[in-house]
Amino acid sequence: MSENESKEQKEKDMKIEKGNNTEEKILASAKRIFFQKGLKGARMQEIADDAEVNKAMLHYYFRSKERLFEKVFQDSIANVTPRVTEVFLEESVSFQVKIGRLVGLLVDLFAEEPFLSNFFANELARNPDKIFDLVLDIEGGAIGQIIPILNQQILEAIEVGKVKSTIRPAELMLNIFSLCLLPMLSKGLVQRTLGIDDNHMDRFMQKRKRTVTQFVLDAIRP
């Protein structure tokens, strides 16, 4: 009895830490390694070591490196999109505030997962067609819904005079995404160029939530 309870408790703790079963452990490690080193740079052995499982297990669960990669990629996208959608579907929040929340969300996201930005930039630029297909393949095209939603809300904001009429929706989205992603991408270089330590850099990035928001709001103000 108490032995059983203790065992269950242990498994629960493990689940919080790095997944309760082999498959989840592999996915967690694959995510980390692929994010850091990219598809070509990552080694199956390294992923296996990180996950503390046998290398053969990777093939047992995911068949091939390519498939494992695709799974990791899709999971990542699927994790982000609902959070973005949520921000913009909330009623009774001004467009300006939504922009601020979107920026905060994106900055935090790329800060929490330092290599997610690499991941996007890399594979996205490498073969966009494949990425496009992978993205479309995610749970009923969740990401496909975001574009029209953002598009409509920007147009509405322009309509009621809250946003400059020369702003085009696609460009605004692109600009916001650029301002949030690239700094994380070049974090290491920026840090060394400015000659600041980790603490300063973290604060620099945190401040960017406000400054980028302000930058964008100033740029779109009529």
Add this chain to the structure above:
Amino acid sequence: MSENESKEQKEKDMKIEKGNNTEEKILASAKRIFFQKGLKGARMQEIADDAEVNKAMLHYYFRSKERLFEKVFQDSIANVTPRVTEVFLEESVSFQVKIGRLVGLLVDLFAEEPFLSNFFANELARNPDKIFDLVLDIEGGAIGQIIPILNQQILEAIEVGKVKSTIRPAELMLNIFSLCLLPMLSKGLVQRTLGIDDNHMDRFMQKRKRTVTQFVLDAIRP
């Protein structure tokens, strides 16, 4: 006589096309392949094929893949930095116009060399320390001079009330670079997401020179 002339003419033509000697041909091809596929993704054989030379030649001239890559990287940086410096050292041009020229220069640069942006983003995020050292190693630290120059000019513009006092130089540089680079990085995906053809995309990017400039100028206006 006329035979010699014809031979020289032929060599001259080749030089324009892809370099007159093996070394230059290799560099040109290596640049293209590395830009597209990154350090790990590129194959020495592919570079050799593209350059129409024997694979052994790559090692003869550049010793190893790693060294070839570093050479390509340094050449690329060394090619960009003087053009940026030039914009900001020109006297009797307003700060606003300089911003416009910088944006135009960067957009064109990333448009002309579609994979330069990948290259930056990839290797830069991958191991910033190494990239930093490589950059410093270029012809007397040309890039090291740009940061202080930009820094000073932004501060001066703030001083005379042409730029918002809350703007911080490092962030402004980062923002401009982000707005110019990332869209090219995600060009393929953007194109497919918006469902537009190559012609439209090219025009979209050309227009961005003006819209990004406007975006930035609006954002920094006091």
Add this chain to the structure above:
DNA sequence: GTCTATATGGAGATAGAC
């Protein structure tokens, strides 16, 4: 499901003739 051992192929790099 999990392990060990191994097959298989492909990559960077070099030797050595010309």
Add this chain to the structure above:
DNA sequence: GTCTATCTCCATATAGAC
């Protein structure tokens, strides 16, 4: 300087015992 042939290593992937 340029070529062919080859070495060596290592990564993905699988076979097969447990």
